[in-house]
Amino acid sequence: MKKENESKTVFVTICGRPNAGKSTLLNKIMGRKVSIVSPKAQTTRVRVTGVLTKNDCQYVFLDTPGLHKAKSGLGQAMMQSVSEGIENADITLFVVEAGDRVLAAEKSIVRMLRANKMRAFLVINKTDTVKPPQVLETIAQFSPLYNFEEVIPVSSLTGDGIDVLLSELEKRAEPSFFYYDSTFVSDMPDAKYVCEVIREKMLYNLGLEIPHTVALLADSFEQNETLVKCSVTIYCTRESHKGIIIGKGGAMLKKISMQARLELEEHFGKKVFVECFVKVKNDWQNNSSMLTQLGL
Numbered sequence: 001m002k003k004e005n006e007s008k009t010v011f012v013t014i015c016g017r018p019n020a021g022k023s024t025l026l027n028k029i030m031g032r033k034v035s036i037v038s039p040k041a042q043t044t045r046v047r048v049t050g051v052l053t054k055n056d057c058q059y060v061f062l063d064t065p066g067l068h069k070a071k072s073g074l075g076q077a078m079m080q081s082v083s084e085g086i087e088n089a090d091i092t093l094f095v096v097e098a099g100d101r102v103l104a105a106e107k108s109i110v111r112m113l114r115a116n117k118m119r120a121f122l123v124i125n126k127t128d129t130v131k132p133p134q135v136l137e138t139i140a141q142f143s144p145l146y147n148f149e150e151v152i153p154v155s156s157l158t159g160d161g162i163d164v165l166l167s168e169l170e171k172r173a174e175p176s177f178f179y180y181d182s183t184f185v186s187d188m189p190d191a192k193y194v195c196e197v198i199r200e201k202m203l204y205n206l207g208l209e210i211p212h213t214v215a216l217l218a219d220s221f222e223q224n225e226t227l228v229k230c231s232v233t234i235y236c237t238r239e240s241h242k243g244i245i246i247g248k249g250g251a252m253l254k255k256i257s258m259q260a261r262l263e264l265e266e267h268f269g270k271k272v273f274v275e276c277f278v279k280v281k282n283d284w285q286n287n288s289s290m291l292t293q294l295g296l
């Protein structure tokens, strides 16, 4: 543990509209995957911490769910986690997609920032997808919304601008002891990470509705030097969804599990055996004990 006079820390919350690329940004900063990513909105459901220690600076990042109008207990808990994340940050990264226009989600974030007089950077993401004049247009759209301390264009795909972002954040770090060991990366338990990777594969393989109405919980998780064994229950809300998730002769579930297994073997550096069961649990999104079990 470093002494206070030689180390510094900055707490950074990443927020923005669904699909702005917040989790991709965190993964790029970390140089590894800590938070799942997909082209579908509302991929991230719970806050994910990523801790990066570079020399004498510890950056503690919090990835949050995309801001949207909550329609269920799940949505409300997700939105609550965004405002708590903002309240606890030294700096909030307000992530927008290059080429986007201001919508209700951005206005809500601005209200949260104002309410707490939070310091914030405007981060224009996905600069690889537009021409430079469009980046300027996006800055012109969003920068009047708040008194941003910095406006930083980045591409979370190519890594462009990430070094500038980190150096501006480092300038805001305060002298303190390290809150986490310098090798610490993420607070997500392994069993939860397995569920998240499976959910990510569901987001890629199933249509729009089903992945948003599933919840995954690990029933068991064991590992030794060479093998990870995990049993997971996928809760869905309708019998018809269960059939689609399992697929003809189990083909869909097999495909999802196989894709997850390959990625998890890379992640853990050992063989992975995942067993998935699908169960119907009506209206779990409004079941408080289920939400607690999911970490919300």
Ligand SMILES: Nc1nc2c(ncn2[C@@H]2O[C@H](COP(=O)(O)OP(=O)(O)OP(=O)(O)O)[C@@H](O)[C@H]2O)c(=O)[nH]1
Pocket (backbone or CB within 6 Å): 016, 017, 018, 019, 020, 021, 022, 023, 024, 025, 036, 037, 038, 039, 040, 041, 042, 043, 044, 045, 064, 065, 066, 067, 125, 126, 127, 128, 129, 154, 155, 156, 157, 158
């Ligand atoms: N081309 C390009 N694509 C990006 C970039 N950043 C993210 N994406 C893509 O944008 C999509 C959404 O990325 P996520 O990181 O899941 O977005 P998010 O903001 O975390 O979304 P939620 O968790 O749903 O709020 C994915 O398909 C990413 O691959 C970028 O800089 N360039």
Ligand SMILES: [Mg+2]
Pocket (backbone or CB within 6 Å): 022, 023, 024, 035, 036, 037, 043, 044, 063, 064, 065, 066
């Ligand atoms: Mg996300």
